[in-house]
Amino acid sequence: MPAPILVFGRNGQVAQELARLADTSGRAMSFAGRETLDLADHGAIEGLVAAVAPAAVINAAAYTAVDRAETETEAAYALNRDAPAAMARACATRGLPFVHFSTDYVFDGALERPYVETDATGPTGVYGASKLAGEQAVGAVGGLAAVLRTSWVYSRHGANFVKTMLRLAADREELGVVADQLGRPTWARDCAEAALRTADALAGTPTLAGVYHLSGAGDATWADLASAVFDISASRGGPSARVRPIATADYPTPAQRPANSRLDCGKFESALDWRGRPWRDSLAACMTEMEL
Structure with a gap:
């Protein structure tokens, strides 16, 4: 048994x-959620890694409430x-590949x-600062660790922009959506597949340890993404709304978003022989799984 x-x-x-x-795929994985493990208990993290004796570790847990982080530092x-940092130490001690997810929010968004x-x-x-601190803590430990920064993640699971747009469109004919922030939407499935590929690659090529960027292919504003969601949904008989482009200043939030x-x-x-899928293609595939 592997x-x-x-x-x-x-x-x-x-x-x-x-x-x-x-x-x-039949790939053996063991999952540790908040219902079974307190991530504030670093001894428990070490103990779990010791008990599972894994081939690699992927950290898909994070505090992601961007606005609430401003008061829940x-x-x-x-x-x-x-x-x-505790996960990285447990992995480095055992020579295990460790893949950790980070975010585009580590940047201020000022570049063009x-x-x-x-x-x-x-x-x-605070959210971006805490994620950057996590990157730095993992890097300070060393070992076979790779940090994957990603952006604008969506899926059929949990809370995300795509699901929010569909929910709001069920009750509204028009939605104001920010049109002056530019990013690259990323399907969570691509993140998962990339994480597995990275873990496997680290096991064979330790020099691949480091920081990487991972996102879908192609640029979009939030308004572009919303429009694409509604176009696909409408074509399949689902909820849709008109998109009214607005400025970031018209939709103030506690935390500042990168432009x-x-x-x-x-x-x-180059390092992992990976090509990000065009975000419109991934979005269509994701929404098919949402039965839209």
């Missing part, structure tokens, strides 16, 4: 896609910095081109 991959996280978008891959850092891994970071809110969240994935594509 050693399983240990996944921290159970109910998040990427974790649920990893669970689906485990079911469809301690909780954000506990989950986004301290827990990944897609970000590469070596660009200066500058998070504008430019585009991630250049060239390094990951």
Whole structure:
């Protein structure tokens, strides 16, 4: 019986896609969600890694409430910095590949081109700062660790922009959607598949450890993404609404969002022989699974 991959996280978008891959591929995976493990208990993290004796570890758990993080700073850092550091230590001690997800929010969004891994970071809110601190903590531990920064993640699971648009369109004819933030929408399934590929690659090629960018292919604003969602939904008899483009200033939030969240994935594509799918194609495939 091959050693399983240990996944921290159970109910998040990427974790649920990893669970689906485990079911469809027969790949052995063990999942540790908040209902079975307190990620603030670093001894428990170490103990679980020791007990499972995995082939690799993927961290798909995170504090992702971007606006709430502005007032729940301690909780954000506990989950986004301290827990990944404990996981990285447990893996480094045993020589295990460790794949950790991070975010486009580590950047301030001021550049006018897609970000590469070596660009200066500058998070504008607590969420981004806590995720950057997690990256740095994992890097300080060393070992066979890869950080995958991703952006604008959606799936048929959990709470995300695509599902929110469909829910709102059921009751409204028109929705104001931000049109001056630019990013690259990413299907959580692509994140899950990329994480597995990364874990396998690290086991054979330790020099692949480092930071990578991973996103869908093609640029979009939130208004573009909403329009695409409604076009697909309408063509399949689902809810739809008119999109009214608005400025970020017209939709104030506690945490500032980056105006430019585009991630250049060239390094990951070259190192892992990976090509991000065009986001419109992934969106259509995802919405098919939503039965739309």
